[in-house]
Every structure is written in C-alpha cells, then in structure tokens.
Amino acid sequence: MNYLKENPVGIEKVIDTIQKRIYDPLIEKWGTLDIHPKTEKRVKDEGVILEAYIGKKEYKPILYSEGNKIFFVEGNSPTLNNGVATNDLWAICILKIGDIYDTDFIESESAHLDLLDAIYDVVGVESVLGLEYGMSNLKRVVEDVFQYGNFKYSDIHPYHVFMVKMSVDYLLIKNKC
Numbered sequence: 001m002n003y004l005k006e007n008p009v010g011i012e013k014v015i016d017t018i019q020k021r022i023y024d025p026l027i028e029k030w031g032t033l034d035i036h037p038k039t040e041k042r043v044k045d046e047g048v049i050l051e052a053y054i055g056k057k058e059y060k061p062i063l064y065s066e067g068n069k070i071f072f073v074e075g076n077s078p079t080l081n082n083g084v085a086t087n088d089l090w091a092i093c094i095l096k097i098g099d100i101y102d103t104d105f106i107e108s109e110s111a112h113l114d115l116l117d118a119i120y121d122v123v124g125v126e127s128v129l130g131l132e133y134g135m136s137n138l139k140r141v142v143e144d145v146f147q148y149g150n151f152k153y154s155d156i157h158p159y160h161v162f163m164v165k166m167s168v169d170y171l172l173i174k175n176k177c
Contacts, residue, residue: 001034001035002019002020002023002034002035003034003035003036003037003052003053003054003055004016004019004020004037005037005038005053008037010085010170010171010172011038011074011078011085011087011089011168011170012037012038013170013171014089014123014168014169014170015037015038015072015089016037017122018072018091018119018122018123019035019037021118021121021122022035022070022115022118022119022121022122023035025114025117025118025121026070026114026115026118029100029114030068030095030099030100030111030114031099031100032067032068032099032100033068033069033070034067034068034069034070035069035070035071036052036053036054036062036069036070036071036072037052037053037071037072038053038071038072038073038074039051039052039053039062039071039072039073040052040053040059042059049061049063050062050063050073052069052071063094067094067096068094068095068096068099068100069093069094069095070091070092070093070094070115071091071092072089072090072091072092073089073090073092074087074088074089074090075087075088075089075090078172080172083171083172083173084169084170084171084172084173085169085170085171085172086167086168086169087167087168087170088129088165088166088167088168089165089166089167089168090163090164090165090166091115091119091163091164091166092138092161092162092163093111093115093160093161093162093163093164094159094160094161095111095159095160095161096159096160097111097159097160108133108160108162111160111162112131112162115162115164116128116131116164119164119166123166123168127166127167127168128164128165128166129165129166129167130164130165131162131163131164131165132162132163132165133160133161133162133163134161134162135161137163138161138163
C-alpha cells in the first residue's frame, strides 16, 4: 500500500512525488510493498521510536521485520537560500528478499538496482549520493532512535536493509498572493 500524506508541504512534497512515481514500478517487480512518507521520532513508554504515517492522523512503529517496506527519513541540517531548502533524504528499504524474487540466489543487488532505477527516474542520477546497507547504518541515519521494536534480524538473508541517500531541494516559503 502507498500511504500518502494529505496536504504535504516542504520536504514532504518531494517525498510525495517520489512515493507516487516509484510505487507502481516497484509493485510490478516486487509484487508486495508498503511505502510510507516521512517518519517521525516519537517518545513512547519504551523510549524514542520511529513511526510511520498510516492515515487519518495515525502512526505506527516502522522498525519491524514483517512485510516489505520503504520509508523516508530527512536530514537534520537543511541549508536555506532564498526560501529554497536543500537537505539529505534517505529512502530506507526493509525487504524479505525471498518474498520478491523467486530464486535460490541472494538478490540484494537486484533490489538495489530496482529501487535506484525508480528513484533515478524521479530525482535524477545526480541527486543520489549513495547507497548504504545494514542496521548499523540505519541506526546512524536515525541517530537517537534505539528502539528497534520487533526487528528480529539485522541484514541477514532472507532480510535485507538498505538506504538510498539523496540530496533534495524544496520550498520553505509561503506564497503571499
């Protein structure tokens, strides 16, 4: 399912565009996938956790093993120039490889290429800054979020965790008409 945020603004508009344009090509290749917009850090009884929007002001914890998913995390240090912000944006992908590829081989590189190809079509090759793998890199990206819910496995087959890092531009200025 493609969980789209209502009335996105700022970096959320960029994420919304990416979500809408990558969903169908990835569903066609992978068959099953949930894509969530920008995640939020929230304080709960168990500590700080990462939650994803699921609709109607509802959020749910996103770091769990079940299901194939993509969600987005924004950088913490945007630059601003005449109302245009530039910020890092990570598309974080958690997959059970065996669910999307019918093969005995570990197809993590195919998953990377599928996601990168879809993202390149939206933001361009020049906006993609890198590709990172594994829970240790995910922990670094989300910084102070240390509660991993029921995520049972790290980056161990059949599970694969990877992130595509992008640099994106978006407006942070209200139009005064």
